[in-house]
Amino acid sequence: MSVATTAAALSLSADEKATLRTAAYGAVSLLAAVDGTGQPGKIAAHGSMALYAGTGPVGHVLAEKAKVHDLSGKSVAEIADKVFPALTEAVALLAERNPAEAENFRAIVLLALESGAHARKGGATPVMADMTARIAAALSTK
Template structure:
């Protein structure tokens, strides 16, 4: 790896990635199986490669996400997704695209566990995608 990220930058990537999966699980909680959404999305994240894969695989302790509603979680995760894309874009545009693809695969994988069409999950997916392209 030729890019060196600070501890804070790595935390931003992890918060964004695992937060996106958490957001989708929270959005799908009423009509799907949130534990299966979270598990499948996390497995997809653990399959990442490159710099992104190394950062997501590091044993760094707990991801700092808090809140008692989807809105509070989104207030943390969506800006983190945009910040992650911005910081990776400055360091290595190839890794920025790798991050975007990793999140997209995780979201698509997590959505496989929808038990019925869910407009709430579709809307959250759109918000996650929007945050990834806002940088």
């Protein structure tokens, strides 16, 4: 199956694809933002590599070098205000179109968070674990 055929299997618009990417890369951004070391790049890099390694139609969408909604913010709360709605919207959209891909999306994002946390010397902090739990809860909303 070609990339075009695989992505078409979900019948997602450009904006819907951007929402999926915003949700996934935003989740990694949130984890990096709560790291507390002042050097979140390693977490973001490892998490992003895990997203890029996703498979299936969702993996193709996440690997595209294309639009992501604005994830900037002066605080974790401002970033979270953008990411959590995108997570909820992405899961709802995928659950409606292709429940298996909704589960694939959840698994890819959670693996990315785990990869990011393991990249940090000393492992995840309690704050990172809490953020991961909050993101996992957002991914589970139906």
